[in-house]
Amino acid sequence: MLLWVILASLTAIVLFVLLRPLAGSGGSEPGRDAFNATVYRDQLDEIEADRARGLIGEAEAEAARLEVARRLLAADEKARDKSGEVKSGAPARIALVGVALALPLAVLSLYLLYGSPRLPDQPLTARLTDPAQEKNVGALVARVEARLRAHPEEGEGWDAIAPVYMAGRRYADAADAYGQAIRLLGPSAERLSGYGQALVLEKGGLVSEEARRALEQALARDATLVEPRILLAIAKEQDGDYEAAIEDWRGLMNREGADERWRAMVQTRIADAEAHLSGAPPPAADATPPVVSGPSAADVAAAETMSPGERQAMVEGMVQRLAARLDAQGDDLAGWLRLVRAYTVLGRDDEAREALARAKGQFAGNTQAIEQLDALAAELGLKS
């Protein structure tokens, strides 16, 4: 309500100021040539002052005076011809009524179109101390973050906020928070497992050496954890060790309380890995894409013996081959998904975006494929 009072009074004041000249009687004004004449007279005075101060000589002053005087004379003559020509009345009244009616209407409709009059201000300090925000996760996160900025040595804070980051898909922040919690409070199975998961998700599904160490340590502390097992099996797949991976997957399936949520996924992966072992193409390439589809076993075996630089070159080469293949035959959705992900992992975001855009072009009209591409883009944080 207060907002509307402010807006109405603002409008009223502006209208009053704006329209006052139109409501008056309309005084006369001196013609333009009278103004010109004033300027010329001022200039004559100035020349005189300059001469008096010795800045210009007599002769120069005289010449300047002559020029200005000639202009002054002309202006004076014109000013006498037509001074104070005044018309007034009808146009001013039409403008008065027109503006007074149209302006508030136009402004109000534009404001209602673009504005959000119901939304109050929400300055941060007020929000953080507002008890009504107690249940809001965002507010809690902001509060903890503010506290951690001031006291970065409080491990409990990092421990509390890390899972929240995970849920919010802020994987880099989550990895950092778990890392801080481990540093300050010491390792625990949950922290190590969370740290490993965050690292994997941050890298878009790639299980790095550091992540594997953390996950293995987590399992060593608590063998009942499921997530580290899944990720470690994926790591084995990535290394090309499909037999060990299948063994792991089977182990998972046989465990007590094998969860429906991941049972189907594990089955697909077993089939996938078996297909790899037998050398046949994966049976269901068009089904849910695996989190990571890796290079061939031979490639990986070769990678083991390489220096980091060479390994990088090999990865680049594989990505290049994949891109070339997709250039030639573009109807391979799984291939596109892999390419986009690979580019992101390599940090070549621009190319990832380009690949994404091209894949979308390829599968235009195929809503399911587009959905998968979009989901991947969201997961990797790519904006096309």
Place this chain on the structure above:
Amino acid sequence: MIAETGHYALILALAVAIVQMVLPVIGTRLRDPQLTAVAVPAAQAEFILIGIAFIALTTAYVTSDFSVLNVWQNSHSAKPLLYKISGVWGNHEGSMVLWVLILALFGAAVATFGTNLPRQLQANVLAVQGSIAVAFLLFIIMTSNPFARLDPAPFDGQGLNPVLQDPALAFHPPFLYAGYVGFSMAFSFAVAALIDGRIDAAWARWVRPWTLAAWMCLTIGIAMGSWWAYYELGWGGFWFWDPVENASFMPWLAGTALLHSALVMEKRDALKVWTILLAIITFSLSLMGTFLVRSGVLTSVHAFAVDPERGVFILGIMAVFIGGAFALFAWRAPLLSQGGLFAPISREGSLVLNNLLLTVACAAVLVGTLYPLALEAVTGEKISVGAPFFNLTFVPLIVPLLIAVPFGPLLAWKRGDLYAAAQRLMVAAIVSLGVMIVALAINQKGPWLAPLGIGLGVWLLMGAATEIATRVKLFDASSTESWRRARNLPRAAYGSALAHAGVGLMVIGLVATTAWRTERIEALAPGGTVDIAGYQLKFEGVAPRQGPNYQERVAVFEVTRDGNPVTELRPSKRAFAVEKSATTEAGIHNSWRGDLYVVLGDELKDGGYSIRVYFNPMVRLIWIGALVMFFGGGVSLSDRRLRVGAPKRAKPKSKTATVAAEGR
């Protein structure tokens, strides 16, 4: 409520600007003083309304109100207060609000202080200002609304680009915009004169100081930008001939020309049509600068297509204003009366030469800026036009201008004596020649053009001194007489001499740094040393440090010279967690000889760091020169006198005129 009031005020300002654009013009056409009189309160109200919007937006930034989309996108609660405020114009939407705010400020100034202007002229000027405001307010509200809201509001923002979190860049945009927009005054006066088909005597009296103020702001704005690039980008460069820089440099060149031609117009009532054309060109270049920077054309021609709404809108604004103004010029300029006559060798003549060279140099920059864009748009080929192109085109144009600068102020109005001026400059010429020879002797192994450049700088400095010396008749008259004259000399004379001397300082700095900079790139482990330009730097090591919203790794260097301690330099690398990017802070030690400049590079495998060390001789003179130019402009601006250029040795032309003049 504050945010919404700001939003409403912005829309109300648009409505007021429309009134300001329409009613006064009808008023001057119908000779209706009531309609004409609306211009003044409208311009004032517009300024206050946009001011309310700006304050509302700033409040949202300072209080971290993330329910405002723009704040969420460009701020963060952990940012220091200064950068929360500068964040207001550190983004597209907010900077456009600042743009219209400055525009409205200039309009309000004409409305409030323009009581000595003819009513109709003032009304037309304000109407033109109003039309510019309408275009940009529409642009803001429809395509770049800073008051768009978010519901529910996030709890923290995305932060401001860390390279913008810097004191020089915090104040760079306001000055730059004051310059750009300041030229809109000259533009509005020019278009108003064209609408009326006449130029009032008060015209130049108003245009020159406002152009000067805009030019001062642009000068200092550009200098701040290059100063920032020098210490922040980490390789000691200060000017890259980058399109963004050129976008601000072109209005500066045209504005400098305008400043000088407006001077002729004010003092001598000559060069009227040319001045009007130049005013239109200058503001058109300002608009183009805004377009180039704001539309995304520069990052890539394709980026333009990504956000076509904004780009096309600004392109439309440009087309209307530039096209409209030139069409109006073509149609109405023949109506304008020509002013005073002058001989080719005269102060006026020298200023025409100045204008000619400045505008052609500006055209060279324009080609170098737009050609790559056009080529990319047509053929898709990306080329970059850099220093080599501008060294071949811009420099040969600007050097003759700089050589000519000292002659100008020594020539008399109307008809001058080049020989006498040359005689007065003899001392200046001998001194600069001497400096040239000394510079050549000290640096025997080239670059060969560098001593010439230094000589040119000294020539400008000496020329400025000669001008003052001549005016006060130093050594020609008694010292008391000279002192009396020095006190009586108008401040404008000191101002122009200072500004020209500033150019000289800048030339010396530019040439010395470009020609004689030395550079070392070393891999240093802690304890290692590097020698450069007589200094010895000992690398003590690297330590982490926590800043307000970043973490940095600071390297410490002990600097000694001939064994005596000089200073300690601490270059650093800052990592900004929120924005996920890093900046490099150079460690700089400045002395009269030049700047010692150290940059901390990446950590190497063996625990060492790659370290870059530069010695930039006399580099500070570039910015000191810009400051002197700014200061000179200020001195000239503080001179409230009317300027009349007295011609020399003029013979009375006709008897009647003499009689008439004496009759007054």
